[in-house]
Amino acid sequence: MARNDLKGKVVLIAGGAKNLGGLLSRNLASKGAKMAIHYNSEHTKAEAEQTFNDIVSAGGEAFLFQADLTNVENISRLFDATIEKFGGIDIAINTVGKVLKKSFLDTTEEEYDDMSDINAKVAYFFIQEAGKKLNDNGKINTIVTSLLAAFTGYYSTYAGAKAPVEHFTRAASKEFGSRGISVTAVAPGPMDTPFFYGQETDEAVAYHKQASDLGGLTDIKDIAPLVEFLVTDGWWVTGQTIFANGGYTTR
Numbered sequence: 105m106a107r108n109d110l111k112g113k114v115v116l117i118a119g120g121a122k123n124l125g126g127l128l129s130r131n132l133a134s135k136g137a138k139m140a141i142h143y144n145s146e147h148t149k150a151e152a153e154q155t156f157n158d159i160v161s162a163g164g165e166a167f168l169f170q171a172d173l174t175n176v177e178n179i180s181r182l183f184d185a186t187i188e189k190f191g192g193i194d195i196a197i198n199t200v201g202k203v204l205k206k207s208f209l210d211t212t213e214e215e216y217d218d219m220s221d222i223n224a225k226v227a228y229f230f231i232q233e234a235g236k237k238l239n240d241n242g243k244i245n246t247i248v249t250s251l252l253a254a255f256t257g258y259y260s261t262y263a264g265a266k267a268p269v270e271h272f273t274r275a276a277s278k279e280f281g282s283r284g285i286s287v288t289a290v291a292p293g294p295m296d297t298p299f300f301y302g303q304e305t306d307e308a309v310a311y312h313k314q315a316s317d318l319g320g321l322t323d324i325k326d327i328a329p330l331v332e333f334l335v336t337d338g339w340w341v342t343g344q345t346i347f348a349n350g351g352y353t354t355r
Contacts (some may be wrong), residue, residue, distance in 0.1 A: 113194040114186065116196045117132075118226070120141035120197075121151045121152035123295070124327055129155050129159065130155065134164070138166070138190050139159060140167060140189065141166055143168065156168050167186075169181075169182050169185055176229045179226070184237075196243070198230045201249070202222040203302070205304065207258060220265045228269075240283045242284075245331055246269050246289045247291075247331075248266045248290070251263035252266060269289055287343060288338075288343075293316055295321060300321065315352050317351025334346070
């Protein structure tokens with residue numbers, strides 16, 4: 105079977121209901137994958153159900169799982185429920201994240217803890233659980249941010265909490281490689297989704313749009329194929345963070 109053949113493969117996506125996660129869920133299902141779609145809360149339930157219905161109506165297989173993954177037990181439950189439903193897991197993708205744009209001096213301890221839990225803690229234990237429970241030759245991918253290569257203020261807790269995921273990715277690739285498991289991260293530029301706009305003024309949006317060499321914000325349709333490549337034919341790329349942002353920033 106070709107590595108890019110997803111027919112019968114099982115894909116688990118944390119944050120798979122909407123935005124980039126929702127697009128990945130639909131795309132991978134259309135290529136034959138069985139989808140486990142995680143969503144966080146009642147707030148995203150309608151979008152999760154729409155993604156599920158789109159997949160099923162197109163002849164695909166999927167199931168929904170709602171949980172707050174900052175409770176690590178729920179990450180284990182998510183993987184176990186997927187294995188119980190489909191018999192195993194081949195690909196695990198984590199799109200979960202939260203942005204806070206706030207000055208360093210005004211950030212509270214509560215905000216710091218919240219950002220660290222969502223952006224770093226969830227990522228760590230998601231990768232850990234995937235390492236324990238993925239089938240051999242599985243694939244793990246995490247969505248981070250191109251702000252990891254930016255020299256800027258106001259995103260200290262967001263970029264700061266995403267930064268450890270680069271090392272989580274490197275360490276896991278070393279430890280899981282003997283089982284043929286590749287581990288990668290993708291760092292998009294500011295994406296044209298509601299995830300981005302809630303933190304930004306009109307002036308900031310205009311700046312971000314002109315900051316990329318290719319013009320405009322990052323389109324999720326330009327990120328999804330990269331993630332799909334890394335978890336199929338691109339499996340030989342491992343331990344790396346790929347910056348995909350139209351020239352917004354680089355190292």
